[in-house]
Amino acid sequence: MQLQDKVSVVTGAASGFGAGIAERFAAEGARVVVADINLAGAQREAEAIRSRGGQAHAVHVDVSNNDSMAALVQDILRTDGRIDIFVNNAGTTHKNGPLLSVDEATFDRVYAVNVKSIYLSVMHVVPVFRSQGRGVFLNIASTAGVRPRPGLTWYNGTKGAVITLTKSLAVELAA
Numbered sequence: 001m002q003l004q005d006k007v008s009v010v011t012g013a014a015s016g017f018g019a020g021i022a023e024r025f026a027a028e029g030a031r032v033v034v035a036d037i038n039l040a041g042a043q044r045e046a047e048a049i050r051s052r053g054g055q056a057h058a059v060h061v062d063v064s065n066n067d068s069m070a071a072l073v074q075d076i077l078r079t080d081g082r083i084d085i086f087v088n089n090a091g092t093t094h095k096n097g098p099l100l101s102v103d104e105a106t107f108d109r110v111y112a113v114n115v116k117s118i119y120l121s122v123m124h125v126v127p128v129f130r131s132q133g134r135g136v137f138l139n140i141a142s143t144a145g146v147r148p149r150p151g152l153t154w155y156n157g158t159k160g161a162v163i164t165l166t167k168s169l170a171v172e173l174a175a
Helices: 016-027 039-051 066-080 104-132 153-173
Strands: 007-011 031-036 055-060 086-088 138-139
Touching: 007 016, 007 066, 016 031, 016 039, 016 055, 016 086, 031 039, 031 066, 039 055, 055 066, 066 104, 086 104, 104 138, 104 153, 138 153
Parallel strands: 007 031, 007 086, 031 055, 086 138
Antiparallel strands: none
16 A cells, blocks of 8 residues: 555545545545535545545635635644645636637636646645655646647646646755
8 A cells, every 4th residue: 555644635536537536545545635615525525435444534625715725734734634645636627619708707717726726735735745844746737738629728728837837846846
């Protein structure tokens, strides 16, 4: 079990890729924090993990909101004492269509969830990692960040940003 007793936070873990990541981490022995804006879904996923013998609990978070991310980190430190792995998986998109059809509110939401969330996790989790002397970020991007698809211009841009941010964070924080 490669992740035995590692405290692992997975955002967007109520369904999809996030749920799969949370399940795999739990199978590898991690104590998983199933974090999602959909608390009921996160609770169902945490219960499913526990029913298979894993360790998991659900936490509500809006990854695009500073206060919510700060509360997430503080809650985890209170309950688990540390954070070993933080998976930035939460994401959203817009309807596939012409770039001019995406309204500003949708654009803002896509960038807030897909890009600002990386900024907020760094601002709140890097101090924890530094005080612990270790920690891992896993940022989930998309092939859309390297091979943009028509009709998803603004989403493609967010995933390209995630790729570049991840490389830049690695260069700056790896030491």
